[in-house]
Amino acid sequence: MNRRLVYLVGPSGAGKDSLLQWLVQHPPAHTRLHLARRTVTRPAKVGTDGDEAVDASAFAALLQANAFVMHWSANGLQYGIREREFAALATEGWVLVSGSRAHLPLAQLSYPGLSAVHVHASADVLRLRLSARQRESSTEVEARLRRALAFDASADAFYLSNNEDLESAGQRLKAHLFSQAVVPCVTNAPDRLGRKVT
Template identity: 40%
Template structure:
């Protein structure tokens, strides 16, 4: 293990940009280095709701864990509660690089909590976002319209690596894989 803290890769972008698909793509192809780990999020959304592989909690369970100090970071968005477990901070302290599916709204708090954080901004065209949101089947047409309206106003945070995910998953997936594995190589020297 490295003696210095690891890097937190904080993947963000508008709903429908394909963050979950990209993370799954990279996880399936990542060389077995043992130095890069992916954190699950704890979410008050049913496990079978589709999308990311997460730990599903009831609101009561979430609040109990939050009050008990079980989260390194937590936030609320779109009527759901999200958390990153304290294991993220432990892994970073052990010198592991950690990839998380973050939240734009929680980025300022995440930067404060994890000063070495590296944001990765995933973007897609409005047409692609609309198609992906509709295909998930989790939200009404009005809710999708509101998400698209919000996405039109968003900009990448300063210093973020920006990845466009409009085409084939493998295109953006390979770019994300290179970004993460190149970083591992740099950190070994």
């Protein structure tokens, strides 16, 4: 099987990370999936092993050292994907990235063959999920909803509804990704996606 890079985008509350975790736990037979760990400028959460949390100065140093193959800013935070997270592409594995909607066009330009997936949900579902997280005020939740509704999905992205249970959405994502003809994922970019996209 040829190597693949899967790039999921969508508004907060759409369930991108849950879908990626589901996919890793339910891989097709004889397929290796690697969920790329993001480096993010936010405080570390005790007891979790998800994103790599760094402060702004550490992120800037990594950026200066060309440690990232992708990086972007969103909602006041800086995100990066370290080069080592793409190692599976060299050994016919699949790499899954939870990315940024604004960064998607640059990722598609730099990685022809990338599988883009835009995860979405209705405004009511997004509002319910965001409120349940209790991370933001009602005003901040509504601001996120306005941004989500104003964003146009890429015409090249598979549009995946995640209004219902995770199993149903996960099965549709799995069917879409692994029923396609597999295209090698190579890069045209001479740099490491070093341009800042907000």
